[in-house]
Each structure stands twice: as structure tokens, then as C-alpha cells.
Amino acid sequence: MMDVPAKKRVRLSTEVRRQQILDAALTEFTALGFNAASISKIAARAGMSKANLYVHFANKDEIFETLLKDVLQPALGAWQLPPAGASVEHALDAYIDHQYEQMTPQMVSIMKLLISESHRVPELIRRWQDETVLPAHREQQARIDQYVADGALQKTPLTDNFSFIMAPVLYAVICKLIFTPEVAETERQKTRATHRQLIRLLLKAP
Amino acid sequence: MMDVPAKKRVRLSTEVRRQQILDAALTEFTALGFNAASISKIAARAGMSKANLYVHFANKDEIFETLLKDVLQPALGAWQLPPAGASVEHALDAYIDHQYEQMTPQMVSIMKLLISESHRVPELIRRWQDETVLPAHREQQARIDQYVADGALQKTPLTDNFSFIMAPVLYAVICKLIFTPEVAETERQKTRATHRQLIRLLLKAP
Amino acid sequence: MMDVPAKKRVRLSTEVRRQQILDAALTEFTALGFNAASISKIAARAGMSKANLYVHFANKDEIFETLLKDVLQPALGAWQLPPAGASVEHALDAYIDHQYEQMTPQMVSIMKLLISESHRVPELIRRWQDETVLPAHREQQARIDQYVADGALQKTPLTDNFSFIMAPVLYAVICKLIFTPEVAETERQKTRATHRQLIRLLLKAP
Amino acid sequence: MMDVPAKKRVRLSTEVRRQQILDAALTEFTALGFNAASISKIAARAGMSKANLYVHFANKDEIFETLLKDVLQPALGAWQLPPAGASVEHALDAYIDHQYEQMTPQMVSIMKLLISESHRVPELIRRWQDETVLPAHREQQARIDQYVADGALQKTPLTDNFSFIMAPVLYAVICKLIFTPEVAETERQKTRATHRQLIRLLLKAP
DNA sequence: AATGAATGAGTTTTCATTCAT
DNA sequence: AATGAATGAAAACTCATTCAT
Numbered sequence: 058m059m060d061v062p063a064k065k066r067v068r069l070s071t072e073v074r075r076q077q078i079l080d081a082a083l084t085e086f087t088a089l090g091f092n093a094a095s096i097s098k099i100a101a102r103a104g105m106s107k108a109n110l111y112v113h114f115a116n117k118d119e120i121f122e123t124l125l126k127d128v129l130q131p132a133l134g135a136w137q138l139p140p141a142g143a144s145v146e147h148a149l150d151a152y153i154d155h156q157y158e159q160m161t162p163q164m165v166s167i168m169k170l171l172i173s174e175s176h177r178v179p180e181l182i183r184r185w186q187d188e189t190v191l192p193a194h195r196e197q198q199a200r201i202d203q204y205v206a207d208g209a210l211q212k213t214p215l216t217d218n219f220s221f222i223m224a225p226v227l228y229a230v231i232c233k234l235i236f237t238p239e240v241a242e243t244e245r246q247k248t249r250a251t252h253r254q255l256i257r258l259l260l261k262a263p
Numbered sequence: 264m265m266d267v268p269a270k271k272r273v274r275l276s277t278e279v280r281r282q283q284i285l286d287a288a289l290t291e292f293t294a295l296g297f298n299a300a301s302i303s304k305i306a307a308r309a310g311m312s313k314a315n316l317y318v319h320f321a322n323k324d325e326i327f328e329t330l331l332k333d334v335l336q337p338a339l340g341a342w343q344l345p346p347a348g349a350s351v352e353h354a355l356d357a358y359i360d361h362q363y364e365q366m367t368p369q370m371v372s373i374m375k376l377l378i379s380e381s382h383r384v385p386e387l388i389r390r391w392q393d394e395t396v397l398p399a400h401r402e403q404q405a406r407i408d409q410y411v412a413d414g415a416l417q418k419t420p421l422t423d424n425f426s427f428i429m430a431p432v433l434y435a436v437i438c439k440l441i442f443t444p445e446v447a448e449t450e451r452q453k454t455r456a457t458h459r460q461l462i463r464l465l466l467k468a469p
Numbered sequence: 470m471m472d473v474p475a476k477k478r479v480r481l482s483t484e485v486r487r488q489q490i491l492d493a494a495l496t497e498f499t500a501l502g503f504n505a506a507s508i509s510k511i512a513a514r515a516g517m518s519k520a521n522l523y524v525h526f527a528n529k530d531e532i533f534e535t536l537l538k539d540v541l542q543p544a545l546g547a548w549q550l551p552p553a554g555a556s557v558e559h560a561l562d563a564y565i566d567h568q569y570e571q572m573t574p575q576m577v578s579i580m581k582l583l584i585s586e587s588h589r590v591p592e593l594i595r596r597w598q599d600e601t602v603l604p605a606h607r608e609q610q611a612r613i614d615q616y617v618a619d620g621a622l623q624k625t626p627l628t629d630n631f632s633f634i635m636a637p638v639l640y641a642v643i644c645k646l647i648f649t650p651e652v653a654e655t656e657r658q659k660t661r662a663t664h665r666q667l668i669r670l671l672l673k674a675p
Numbered sequence: 676m677m678d679v680p681a682k683k684r685v686r687l688s689t690e691v692r693r694q695q696i697l698d699a700a701l702t703e704f705t706a707l708g709f710n711a712a713s714i715s716k717i718a719a720r721a722g723m724s725k726a727n728l729y730v731h732f733a734n735k736d737e738i739f740e741t742l743l744k745d746v747l748q749p750a751l752g753a754w755q756l757p758p759a760g761a762s763v764e765h766a767l768d769a770y771i772d773h774q775y776e777q778m779t780p781q782m783v784s785i786m787k788l789l790i791s792e793s794h795r796v797p798e799l800i801r802r803w804q805d806e807t808v809l810p811a812h813r814e815q816q817a818r819i820d821q822y823v824a825d826g827a828l829q830k831t832p833l834t835d836n837f838s839f840i841m842a843p844v845l846y847a848v849i850c851k852l853i854f855t856p857e858v859a860e861t862e863r864q865k866t867r868a869t870h871r872q873l874i875r876l877l878l879k880a881p
Numbered sequence: 882a883a884t885g886a887a888t889g890a891g892t893t894t895t896c897a898t899t900c901a902t
Numbered sequence: 903a904a905t906g907a908a909t910g911a912a913a914a915c916t917c918a919t920t921c922a923t
Contacts, residue, residue, distance in 0.1 A: 173379030
């Protein structure tokens with residue numbers, strides 16, 4: 058007879074366990090959505106028993122909420138400020154590029170989660186909106202306004218409503234979520250090129 | 264004891280019943296997503312027994328698929344051609360306006376469904392993409408190219424990739440799906456205004 | 470548009486309809502057993518609607534009962550009398566041969582049905598037993614006794630309990646019901662040969 | 676109002692629970708057949724919730740399969756070898772006796788299950804046939820052949836095809852499955868007596 | 882902290898049967 | 903007689919959650 062693998066009962070700190078759970082949960086939730094992701098699989102992926110998972114979180118919703126909270130901290134990285142430099146135009150260019158670059162599969166999955174499951178955590182979303190997204194917008198807008206005031210950028214409808222600049226990026230993300238990979242990728246590249254050209258055009262305009 | 268209500272059996276045509284089911288299903292699916300929407304509730308909302316629902320549809324997936332198929336026929340109304348007229352600029356303006364106008368709650372819900380559940384019906388989505396969306400894009404692009412050739416529109420990066428024009432609209436839709444109604448509405452109006460101004464600017468540019 | 474096939478509403482006599490139903494039911498019941506055979510399929514096979522089926526039979530059990538009643542009339546053909554002739558031994562030989570020959574797939578299926586579902590119709594089975602099987606046994610035994618009295622057959626334990634002679638046939642049937650076709654067929658042939666040889670041996674014995 | 680019974684949760688080992696389930700399932704399956712036996716009733720009989728039953732078995736089929744597998748291990752006890760002794764004839768007599776003795780209600784039920792539901796587990800049946808039944812036959816036949824070679828038994832058609840000897844036993848079993856208890860019992864006794872006498876006769880034959 | 886065992890409340894689906902025409 | 907539409911009751915199975923250790 059073979060020895061039974063002798064499943065050890067590992068004892069780890071709460072911190073570690075929570076993180077294991079959240080990591081596993083992120084994978085499962087982004088892959089399947091809230092409902093289809095099961096506690097069983099999350100526990101299995103996190104390497105612990107279901108019951109132990111409930112020692113660390115009160116229920117499935119709490120895991121989800123904690124997860125989104127973590128993920129939403131950096132405001133999707135999206136509306137970060139462009140680094141100021143000698144040439145504002147160049148910086149802006151690099152900034153937009155950065156956004157398209159950042160469109161990783163993981164980020165796309167989280168976007169999907171945010172769209173399809175945000176109704177589960179309205180309070181969290183509201184706080185995220187009020188404390189992260191809107192302030193970031195404002196800060197960014199202030200910076201842009203400063204550039205305009207300084208004459209580093211000329212005033213255009215875009216500089217008046219700078220968050221508008223993310224629209225094409227989002228369009229590319231949504232394409233990834235709906236269309237076939239090939240079409241989505243084509244659309245992303247076309248969008249990116251058009252985006253860049255239009256921005257340049259706009260900044261050069263008299 | 265109360266008298267038993269003596270529930271009368273209602274007898275309707277298959278056509279009517281199917282439509283009742285689809286209507287109820289659309290409500291439930293858009294409100295909760297595929298998994299969370301239950302056959303029980305759909306049947307209740309449609310005013311019939313669960314069993315009768317299964318007389319008209321083979322299973323939950325078939326309901327979902329039929330629903331999406333119906334909804335996707337008009338290509339979301341989105342990439343419809345701008346009506347040609349005396350002033351192309353004016354027509355374009357009206358066209359964009361139309362897109363923002365069309366952003367009804369129902370349409371927004373369907374968009375959500377499309378994003379969160381399209382993986383369930385990949386074949387349907389592929390056909391929709393290949394037979395509806397892409398052809399519509401092409402036709403629209405051809406029309407724009409004609410305008411440019413005719414000198415009615417001047418050539419810009421946007422006229423080279425005209426579907427790009429939908430990006431801000433989509434941005435507004437996604438805001439509705441994520442943010443609070445107030446913020447979403449504000450964002451929609453700002454986006455719409457910026458969109459219009461930028462288009463005008465672009466068309467006027469030398 | 471194509472013309473709809475114009476499903477005719479055929480009107481037939483009760484007799485005909487009942488027989489159509491019974492024929493279809495026999496096929497379905499023997500193929501699947503009582504529970505797995507569905508009214509839907511029986512009705513479809515009989516070429517009528519489910520509702521019409523209920524015009525002719527009160528319920529599923531009644532169909533089953535009627536069916537078995539019909540089938541059990543000839544007492545499975547099993548304990549039929551051996552035709553008397555010049556040589557009783559020869560006749561007996563032919564009789565046994567006949568039993569093995571009669572082991573058609575249909576007969577085997579009915580045997581299976583009889584074993585697995587007879588508990589559903591205990592009363593019917595009792596009547597069949599009392600009014601068909603046992604009388605047939607008795608008649609046959611009487612005939613054998615007569616042969617013995619006449620000296621046409623010599624007295625043996627077998628002639629004292631003649632129904633015993635069916636045991637090997639039944640064994641072959643059960644093999645068909647359990648084992649793989651190849652093994653069952655081999656077993657049937659071996660059994661048949663042994664059966665014949667033993668009978669001959671017995672009749673020749675001093 | 677009565678106090679709520681406060682059903683205590685009983686906690687037992689997997690081993691025990693599995694056995695409880697198998698016991699209950701055997702009862703239900705043999706009484707009603709596979710389809711008509713419900714998981715609800717099996718769980719109730721086993722004294723646990725349906726859900727717990729699914730903790731121990733993946734589905735209804737797995738229960739059935741496990742059950743048959745367990746039961747088929749000893750090859751139905753049927754074709755076991757006769758113990759060799761001073762008098763082979765005596766041993767054979769005892770062996771046959773043993774078979775009739777062993778015809779317990781439980782064994783009869785399993786026989787019914789085997790006949791009516793074996794199509795559900797063709798692979799299991801094939802393995803049982805190839806690895807248990809046929810080898811047992813062969814071993815037994817070899818033993819008989821040895822007796823014949825030793826002169827302990829004289830060669831007859833029966834010694835050439837020894838498994839034939841089970842046919843009358845099987846006949847008695849089938850009678851139990853179809854006829855009323857009284858008739859079945861009468862038939863069993865008659866069959867047993869005839870069986871014994873014929874065997875003796877055969878062995879004594881010149 | 883950790884877990885194997887246990888369960889209530891739900892899910893989708895099926896089917897014999899009945900109703901209205 | 904015939905049928906399309908309708909349904910109650912039950913089936914198998916799932917899953918988030920809890921209990922006992």
C-alpha cells in the first residue's frame with residue numbers, strides 16, 4: 058500500500074490566508090463572474106478548506122467586496138497624471154500610449170467584472186467614484202488647466218474636459234470584451250492610431 | 264377558510280407566449296445577469312407556469328440566445344448611416360445627437376448583457392460581428408469616403424477610421440453602467456458637448 | 470413562403486387508435502422499461518397527440534396493463550403442448566428445438582419486461598399465472614402422464630415434473646439479458662446442445 | 676405551538692455514511708428499480724439529507740455502480756466450486772443444495788436488478804463477466820474434468836458443460852420474480868427435487 | 882486556525898396528466 | 903375523436919454556509 062499523502066494541516070497567519078483567498082478569488086471571479094465562481098473552487102485554489110475560508114471572510118459577498126476594494130485603489134491606473142516634462146505634447150503622447158499598453162488581459166477582465174457585477178457593491182462603487190475617480194479627474198484637469206494657463210497647451214474642447222481622452226481607450230477595451238480576438242485587436246490598433254493622430258492634430262491646430 | 268381562487272387556465276397562442284417569455288426574460292436577464300436570473304422568476308413575470316415555459320423553449324440557454332438574436336438584429340441601431348443632405352456637417356451633427364438620444368435604459372441594459380454574457384453565445388456573437396457590425400462599419404465608411412471624395416467632407420484621421428466616432432458614446436454608456444446616475448448623467452452631457460465641439464472643430468480645420 | 474405541411478387531423482375508429490397506441494407502447498416499453506418509456510414518445514410513435522392518447526386510455530398504467538394482458542394471452546408460447554406423432558421422442562426433440570428457435574429479441578425483451586415490471590400489475594400476473602400458466606402446465610403434464618401410461622415415454626423424474634424442461638431455455642434467455650451478445654450466444658448454443666443430449670440420454674435410460 | 680425538535684447534526688465517518696447510503700440504495704433499487712428509486716427516499720432511508728448523500732457519491736449512477744460492483748464481487752456466490760471430498764457425488768449433492776439454500780430474498784432482488792438494470796453499467800457487467808463469471812466457470816469445469824479423468828465422475832453431457840447445472844436454480848429464481856410467493860415456492864421445491872433426482876440418475880447411469 | 886461532514890434552500894428540468902377548443 | 907396549450911408535482915443536482923471536533 059502507498060502511504061497516503063499525509064495532508065498537513067498548515068497554520069498560517071490571518072494576513073497570509075486572507076491574501077491567498079483574495080488571489081484565488083480574483084482569478085475565479087474574473088474568469089467566471091460572481092455567480093459562476095464557486096466558493097469550493099476559490100478555496101481549492103487558495104489551498105485550504107471551504108470552512109477555513111469562512112474563518113477569514115463572513116461570506117462570498119465580503120470576499121468580492123474586499124477584492125474590488127483592493128483592485129479599485131489605484132483607480133484602474135487609468136486616470137493617472139501625465140508626467141510633466143519639457144514637451145507637454147510629447148508627454149501626452151507617452152501617456153496615451155501607456156494607456157493602450159496597459160490594456161492587459163487581467164485589466165480587461167477586471168473591467169468586465171466592474172461592469173457586470175458592480176451592482177452588487179453599490180456603496181463601494183460610490184465611494185470609489187467619489188473618493189478616487191472624481192478626485193483623480195479633478196486633479197488631472199487642474200494640471201491640464203495649468204498647462205493651458207502656462208501656454209504649454211492651447212485651449213481646446215478637450216482641454217476643457219480632459220477625461221474625454223479616455224473614451225477611445227475604453228472603446229478598445231469593450232471591443233476586447235465583445236468581439237473576436239482578431240477583430241478586437243484590429244480595432245484596438247486602428248483606434249490607437251486614430252487617437253494619436255487626432256490628438257496631434259488638435260494640439261497643432263491654430 | 265377562504266374560497267380557493269380557482270385559478271383559470273389561460274390559453275394563448277405560441278406566438279404570444281413566446282413573446283411574453285422573451286419580454287420577461289429580458290427584464291430578468293438585464294437586471295440580474297444570466298446566472299442570477301431564475302426560470303422561476305421569468306415564468307412568474309411572464310404569468311405562466313415553469314412547465315409551460317419549457318413548452319415554448321428548450322432551456323434557459325435557448326431563451327437567452329433567442330433574446331440576444333432578436334436584439335442584435337438591428338445592430339444596436341448604433342452604426343447606422345448618417346442621412347445625406349444639403350449640409351453634411353449638419354447631418355453628422357444630427358447623427359451623433361441621435362446616438363446620445365438613443366441611450367435609453369433598455370439599451371444600456373442590453374449593452375451590459377452583451378458585455379457580461381456574450382461568452383455564452385460565441386457563435387451568435389461572431390455571426391453578429393461578421394454579418395451585421397462589420398458590414399455596417401464598411402458601408403458607413405464607404406459613405407464617408409464618398410463624402411470626402413466629393414469634397415463634402417475634408418479628409419482627417421477621423422474620416423479614415425470613421426467608426427472611431429462611436430467611442431465617446433460608448434464611454435457614456437459605460438459610465439451609466441458603473442457610476443451613480445447623477446455622475447453618469449453629468450459625464451454623458453459633458454461627453455456629448457465635447458464630442459460635438461471636437462467634431463465641428465475637426466471639420467472646420469484647414 | 471413554403472406551405473405549412475398542413476398537419477391533417479385524422480379521425481379513426483377507437484379500435485384502430487387503441488391498437489396503434491399498444492403497438493407503439495410495446496416498442497417503447499420493451500426498449501426502455503416502464504419508467505423510461507415516455508407518453509410523449511409513445512404518442513409520437515403512434516402518430517397522434519398525447520391528449521388523444523388519453524382519450525383511449527386512462528393513464529400510463531392502463532396502457533401497460535392492457536399491453537401485458539395481450540402479450541400474456543398465449544402464455545409466452547412457452548408451455549405449448551408437444552405435437553403427438555409416431556415417435557414421441559422425436560416430437561419432444563422438435564418441441565425443445567422450437568423453444569430455442571422462438572427466442573427472438575422481441576420475446577427476450579418481453580421476458581425482461583415481465584421480470585422487471587411485473588410488480589406493477591400483480592393482479593394481472595396472478596390471473597395469468599392461475600388461468601394461463603398453471604392450466605397449461607397441468608394440461609401438458611397430463612399429456613406427458615398419458616404418454617407414460619401408454620408406454621410411449623418411460624417414467625423419469627422429468628416426466629414427473631415436466632415443466633422442469635423449460636429451465637435450460639430460460640437460462641439461455643437470462644444470459645441474453647445479462648451477458649454480452651457473444652457470450653450469450655455461445656451459452657445458448659452450449660445449453661441447447663447439452664439440453665438435447667441429456668433429454669435423449671434420459672429417454673434412452675433403462 | 677410545539678417546541679422545534681432541534682434536529683441535532685450527526686457526524687459520522689465517510690466509511691459509515693457510504694455504507695448507510697449503499698444499504699438504503701440497495702433496498703430502494705431492488706424494490707423499485709433504478710428509475711423509480713428516488714434520491715430523496717434513499718437519503719431519507721439512510722438518515723441523512725440529500726445534499727450529504729451527494730457529498731459521498733457524485734450522482735445516482737455512481738451509487739448504483741458502486742452497489743453492483745460490491746455485490747458482484749463474489750460472483751453471486753453461484754458458480755463456486757464444489758468441495759472435493761471422499762464422495763464426489765455427495766459433494767455435488769451438497770453443492771446443489773447449497774445453491775437452493777442461498778436463494779434468499781436479497782439475492783433474488785439482486786438478480787432482478789441485474790436483469791432489469793444491467794444495461795446501465797455495460798462496462799461493469801462486461802468486466803464481471805470476463806473477470807469473474809467466465810473464470811469461475813472455467814475453474815469449475817477444470818475441476819469437473821479432473822474428476823472425470825480420475826474416474827470419480829463418469830463422463831456425461833453435463834460434465835462436458837457443467838455450468839448447465841445452474842439452469843434449474845435460475846429457473847426457480849425467476850419464478851420468485853414473477854409468480855406469487857406460493858406458486859414460486861412450490862415450483863422451487865419441485866424443481867429442487869427433480870434436479871437432485873436427475874443428477875443422481877445421471878451419475879448412476881452406465 | 883483549521884477542517885471534514887452536514888444541510889437548507891435553491892436551481893433547472895421532466896413528465897404524466899388535464900383543460901379549452 | 904382530436905389536439906395544442908397548460909400545469910402540479912416531482913426529479914436530480916448544486917452551493918453557500920454551518921456545525922462539531
